[in-house]
Amino acid sequence: MLATDSQSQWIWQNPFPQGNNIYSVKMFDQNNLIMCGKNGTIVRTTNAGSNWKITRIPSGEYLSSMYFIDSNTGFVVSSSNSEIHKTTDSGETWTLNSSGLASSYERIIFINEQTGYACGGGGIANGVLIRTTNGGSDWNVIHTHTSRFTSVSFPSPDTGYVIGHNQTFFKTTNAGANWTSLNIPISNLCMHFTDVNTGYISGNSNANVYKTTNSGNNWTSQSTSAGGSIEDIFFINQNRGWVTGSTSAYSLTTNGGTNWFHFSTGATSDFHSVHFADPLNGCIVGENGKTLITNNGGFIWENLSRGSVSALNNVWFMNSQTGFAVGWLFTVLKTNDAGATWNSIAYNNFSNITLNSVFFTDQNTGYTVGDTIYSPLRGTLYKTTNGGTNWNRHYRTQNGSRFRDVYFLNRDTGFIVTSSGVLKTTNAGANYQSVSGSFDLNSITFITPQTGYCSGRNGVVIKSTDGGSVWTNVATNTTFDLNDISFADANTGYAVGYPDAICKTTNGGINWTTLSAGTFDFRYYSVKFMNAHSGIVTAGRSPGASKILKTTDGGTTWTTDDFYTTELMLSTFFTDGNTGYISGTNGLIIKTSNGGLTFTGLHESVLPESMRLHQNFPNPFNPKTVISYEIGNANFVSLKVYDMSGKEVTTLVNEMNNAGRHEVEFDATNLPSGVYFYAMRVNGLLAGVKRMVILK
CATH class of the missing domain: 2.60.40.3080 (Immunoglobulin-like)
Structure with a gap:
């Protein structure tokens, strides 16, 4: 399986093929589908997921709905701005067809090549319905309301329905010239009409679907047993339909909703959209890019996505091919093919632990450190002697300290960085002793077997020149928390933290200057410099924003490497000057093969x-x-x-x-x-x- 991203120097490796939420999907046949979602993401496959093409609409943010008139021509709208984009080449490229309004949109549909509708709200009214009669070139407002519209359906050119918040429901029988308000039993999110009389609606309160057979005048409740709130409804004909929603809710009917059958998809994600190309071939999509397809009408589903969605606090490679990522609930992922595939490996049921760092001293022997999630908080070291297949608890703090980083100089000598100082072992972890003051530390690095640095809370950087036996505090001229530290050579190093804290030394930590990348409300999580001038910093703001900052002049100026995700990027590791990895929340692992970092200026x-x-x-x-x-x-x-x-x-x-x-x-x-x-x-x-x- 292969996923390519045509617009980024970084590509998704986990979750695969990508990890942004998907809100809308269109399936053309058993092999071809296209979907859209968070951060302007457009994802396509033409061979049922064997290969994927990822493109982006940079200003799209939340792409909430898409509609294709045919296999080439389609439209997409955003719930975060007023833009409407059109493609005429199956989603390869998109052009802006703006509505000209300050509204945002939840749903778009077309009834023929020229006539389409989009609904949402904002700008001139909380609820806005617009129409085009020239294939999307121009849009005009045809209806407004005080509540936001969430879905629109036109089962015929003249008869249409629009629903929204606060039990809002309107009907037209003259193509939108006039609208009549009707009573409905719920506040709606989704709707589907199979003809002018028969339709289905559902809300976010339970797993029930409501059906009308008289154009919305009366409604009867149907229990879908889906197990969660319904977010989307789709019918391929009068009898066969599907619903999907939160907590992996999914059910199908083969008799117009008289009976609904709940089937397990094997997934645990929230689903946002369902679409079928025919009665047998369909797709459901949702959180973290989860994508499932069926070729038997929805009785059995194949998961086209793979990978963990646990937060990954650290990524580390022992060579160009073999690496590990660790994180929440004792998640341990391993790759043997430079990140092309990441597999969860055994973890001995330490499910109440979040792992913060991992380090291997050879192909078989490795260490990972973390903390208990629940009280009492205790830092713990785990060790493997079989390449990560099994882990055993090797050392646990007695004073409630958090374990945040682990580093080994050789097979015997290693360090644990904790919230109360540095612990050192000289016998492969059998025993540890405290070798520093009670500094609250986050990160450790060594540039030679003798010289090492740690960074931590309140601007602390400590240094050792004797292999980690004695550590001294060096002033950084900042009181901000420093999350990570990286040295390019014996003299030049960088430490980063929050807010907008980048500290630089050019004389081995004797003096430090404070730099700024201009992202004042961002926290800097990780830093990596391959030479004195070229490096990257990952920055994030919760919720909703992440950046990869890059410099080639020692931090004087910074540029942004575009990678469209809102996941926090927590850890960075480069195996050489070009090949690097970043891990983060919701299972994020991304890779660059042209990072632009070169060794000693070569x-x-x-x-x-x-x-x-x-x-x-x-x-x-x-x-x-x-x-x-x-x-x-x-x-x-x-x-x-x-x-x-x-x-x-x-x-x-x-x-x-x-x-x-x-x-x-x-x-x-x-x-x-x-x-x-x-x-x-x-x-x-x-x-x-x-x-x-x-x-x-």
Whole structure:
């Protein structure tokens, strides 16, 4: 399965194919469907979910409804602004056909190629109904009311209905020239008429549907047993219909609502929209992008979405392929294919724990830390020795401290960052001792086996120069909470927090200056710099806003990498200068392969694809690893290793090579633990840079 995003440097990896809420869906046949939702999201597939295409209407925000006249021509409206967009190429591109009103819209329908209706409210009235008679080029108001309209239906060119809040219901029999108010039993959200006489409505109070057979003059209640409030109704003919809604509510009828049958979809999401192409092939969509299809009329559903929707507080990779993400309710996700798929792995039923950080010292041995969700609050360390399949509680605080970050220098020496200081182990977690004052800390990083930093509450940054045995406080000139810290080299580091707090040092923490990215009401959650000048910061404001901020001049100026989500982005990890991952709320994991961050100012040249530098294996390693590369023709090749400061450590290759694949062993016996880089040049042009980790 593949999902592509045509408008972003970042792509969804979890949930898959994307995680924004979906509010409306149109299914053309068993293979083709298109849907729209939060943050201007448009999602399409032409092969029943084997591949997905994601596009966006940047100003769309909440795309609440879509309607297609045919497979090419469709319209979409927003409940957050007055824009109406039109496509004539099956949703590939969209053009603005504004209503010219200060209203927003809940539902749009067309009765033919030229005539359509949209309802909502705002601007001139709380309830607004507009109409076009020229294919969406112009729109005119034909009805208003004091309550917001939520749905409109025209079962014939002349007879139409509009419903809304506060038990609002109107009927027209002359194409909207005049409207008559009728009584209904509920405040409505959704409606569907199968002909001018027969229709169905439902609200948000229970799972009942109300049916009329005399044009809305009388209504009878039908229990759907759906298990939640109904948000959408769809009938393919007079007899067969479906309802869906909150708490995975779903039911179907085959006899015009006389009987409704509730079936489990196997999903737990709230559903917002249902549509069928024919009596057998249909789709329901909802929260966090959940998408299900059926080819047997709704008796059995196939989930086209995958992935966890638990908040993911931390993402971490041990090499270019294998990574982990941890979070709420002891969620542990693992990937072995650079994030193409993320799988939940066993967690021994520690369901009352939220995990904050994860770190592995080799392919099998890893640690994760977190806190109990309920009182008493206790920080706990868990350890795995089989690559994350099983986890055992390894250490628990006795003083109620929260455990926020974990870091290991080698297999034996590691640290836990807590709300009351730093804990250190020298025996792979068997015992821990406090090695700092009672600082309330959030994050830890080491730039060498001797030099490390922690950031925390009230602007605190502490530093160690002896491998983490002694820590001293360094002044940052801020009292804001600092959530994360990143050092590009021995001198240049950045710490970020709230509000609009970016602190920078260029002399190893002796002095700090305060920078601003101009997002004064945002909290900065994570920071990553790959060199002294180029880095990213994730920023968020709850509820409703997230940003990826990027600088290439050491924080003097910042730009925004557009990624349209309102999920908070809590953690950042880069495996090399271009490949990075961000995790966050509701299962968010996104990836960039062109992050633009380059090691020590080196920029890769445009070279044939036959020239390729591969990730070393194993990684992390001790003391030896193998680096492989390929060249398409005989060329002069150099392969050098650098430390974090950019200082050359050793030259592995510096000679003519024949075409083909080559391997070289790197022996790090005489080097300390830490992060290193290796760079390949072909005829003097930089062909690739990779990151590797020595763990002793």
